Amino acid sequence: MKNAEDVMGMSHLTFVRNFMKRYGVYVKRRISGTPVPAEVNHGRWIVKCPFCAGAEVISTHDPVFYCLSCLNIKNDGDLLPVLIPDNYREIEAELRDRKNEANQNWAPGERLDQLIKENEERKGEI
Template identity: 40%
Template sequence: MDRIIQAKDYAQREGARSVVERIARLSAQMVRRRLLDTPFVGGAPAGTPVLAEVGDGQWRARCECGGLEAVDVDEPIFYCFNCGNFKTKGRPRAVVFPPREMMEEIERLLLDRPMIEAGGTNEIDRMLMKLPALAGMVDGAPVVMRRSWKHDETVDDLRRQNGMMEALEKAGPTPDPSPNERASFGEGNTQKEGE
């Protein structure tokens, strides 16, 4: 089934009853291996909330340290395995999701974007490894139709972006733009990097 992945999908795959249980298990494993010295302590969220986004087919949130973690609307907590939520001493942070109705429309619009199967060893990996089927030039700018959304984008922004799919389909395949020219809706803007 084609869908946008959430943290509960990872929890279910790994046999955890909840996102909290999954985070606690992974944190404990990292502590035992001496990879983490601010273990997850649970409890009420603390610190600055993080903003949910969709990145290449999964709901996630970004930490100030640069870490990205899957998040879940039904358990809206965030624990960064990159920094161990150092600033909150291991306590979770709250996650801000868009309203449910908007979230459902975001997912619907992103799932309208055609993808190419690229492999993977399980259902989650296969969904996350899908590649955009539409990429090319629109009005002289490189466009890649990824399944990504940033918190500052509106549903109308996604509709406008999806409106470019017909132009990309008509143009046919084009060479992959250089990394400096790559534009990816939801992963930045349509300008060349550095402008």
């Protein structure tokens, strides 16, 4: 699956800092608040913002979230910790078997055995 590094050539945090630096906004390194769950959407690890309708590509290597839409204003601008499933590599392996990136999706709470079953039932279709 694609991490922020694959999509943007850098971690989510580095991208956010570079982006905001252009606009004179300082991004704190403080991490606080309730952890937000990561999911896979069209082959990319993302987090949907818990405060607004925004979403960002994130990194499983640097699991923090900062929304470029609302600037995490409801979290005092602090970064949010991201929940990455312990078995994320196995999830990625199953999703890679799906040739069409539009079908490479995983939601928090979805079990690995569900992905395996879907892949077996729809072999060649997804």
